[in-house]
Amino acid sequence: MGWPQDKTFAFTVFDDTDNATIENVGAVYDFLTDLGFTTTKSVWPSHGTGPKMNPGHTIANRDYLAWLLKLRQQGFEIGYHGNSYCSSVREEIAAGIEKFKSVFGHPPRTMANHARCVDCIHWGPDRLTGLRRFAYNGLTHLRNRNQFRGHVRGDKHFWGDICQQEITYCRNFVYSDINTLANCPFMPYHDPYRPYVNYWFASSEGPDVIRFNHCLSEKNQDRLEREGGACIMYTHFALGFYDQGAINFRFKTLMKRLSQRNGWFVPVGTMLDYLRVTNKNHIITSHERRQIEWRWLRCKILTGTT
Numbered sequence: 001m002g003w004p005q006d007k008t009f010a011f012t013v014f015d016d017t018d019n020a021t022i023e024n025v026g027a028v029y030d031f032l033t034d035l036g037f038t039t040t041k042s043v044w045p046s047h048g049t050g051p052k053m054n055p056g057h058t059i060a061n062r063d064y065l066a067w068l069l070k071l072r073q074q075g076f077e078i079g080y081h082g083n084s085y086c087s088s089v090r091e092e093i094a095a096g097i098e099k100f101k102s103v104f105g106h107p108p109r110t111m112a113n114h115a116r117c118v119d120c121i122h123w124g125p126d127r128l129t130g131l132r133r134f135a136y137n138g139l140t141h142l143r144n145r146n147q148f149r150g151h152v153r154g155d156k157h158f159w160g161d162i163c164q165q166e167i168t169y170c171r172n173f174v175y176s177d178i179n180t181l182a183n184c185p186f187m188p189y190h191d192p193y194r195p196y197v198n199y200w201f202a203s204s205e206g207p208d209v210i211r212f213n214h215c216l217s218e219k220n221q222d223r224l225e226r227e228g229g230a231c232i233m234y235t236h237f238a239l240g241f242y243d244q245g246a247i248n249f250r251f252k253t254l255m256k257r258l259s260q261r262n263g264w265f266v267p268v269g270t271m272l273d274y275l276r277v278t279n280k281n282h283i284i285t286s287h288e289r290r291q292i293e294w295r296w297l298r299c300k301i302l303t304g305t306t
Helices: 022-035 062-073 090-104 130-139 160-166 209-215 218-227 249-259 268-278 286-303
Strands: 009-015 040-043 077-080 169-175 199-205 230-235 263-265
Touching: 009 218, 009 268, 022 062, 022 249, 040 062, 062 077, 062 090, 077 268, 090 160, 130 286, 169 268, 169 286, 199 209, 199 268, 199 286, 209 230, 209 249, 218 249, 230 268, 249 263
Parallel strands: 009 040, 009 230, 009 263, 040 077, 169 199, 199 230
Antiparallel strands: none
8 A cells, every 4th residue: 555645554533422521631742742743533513312321521611612613723534423422313413413513624534433322323233244143142141132223224313314414434344453454455445235324344352551552552553554554543532641640651661652653644535545546436245244253353353343
């Protein structure tokens, strides 16, 4: 893969907004800015009305919104992590998307489903096909069967047509390898079996500071650059990156080292736009689908990946 500006590899982060407040992630983003990274910070447009799952601030919080707008001015991308920290029905989702558009001036370009929200789209066993779906249901003892309804037309949580109209990229499989592109070389891709998502992308496993640091080790950084690859790290910057008034020392060390290498450090949407042109709006084949689904299932069994 050849990268813009004669860079030798690419790196970015999609930060799920779970538990995030200015107090626990603000310093992390200041640190990223100082190092020259621009990544993707996801948000929830709406306060929820149901049971909270990993709650944090939403853009209804004025101070938080002002901070998000400042981040955007600094080059960060604002992504979408579902309508809220709890399940939403179609009308709430539509209103949340409109709120996002009115605040940021455009619909969200990148998104990731949130936790166990019923309105998650093409999620749970519906991420998989054939034997992989059967194996997943066995591993989870069927507890996720029919739980996720965002793509089920006629259901009160259905919003597939809204997703198709408004959102370009959605995260799917997460792998334990730092080189996301090596695990899904044709991303972003369209999957005709899951038509409400325009393009899917994969990521690398780093949901908290410990696993983020493990994935971003010096050895893995060197390999990512040597392979000319791309990493889209999945994480929650609210989970341990800033604690007791300080940024995690190991995280600071690794990110400083990475910033000094010849990497292309851009938000998720920018990287995917480039890959989309390079991979010519790829439509996934049956063989490719089997490959990435089995690969993800192996990771899930071995490491419990998302």
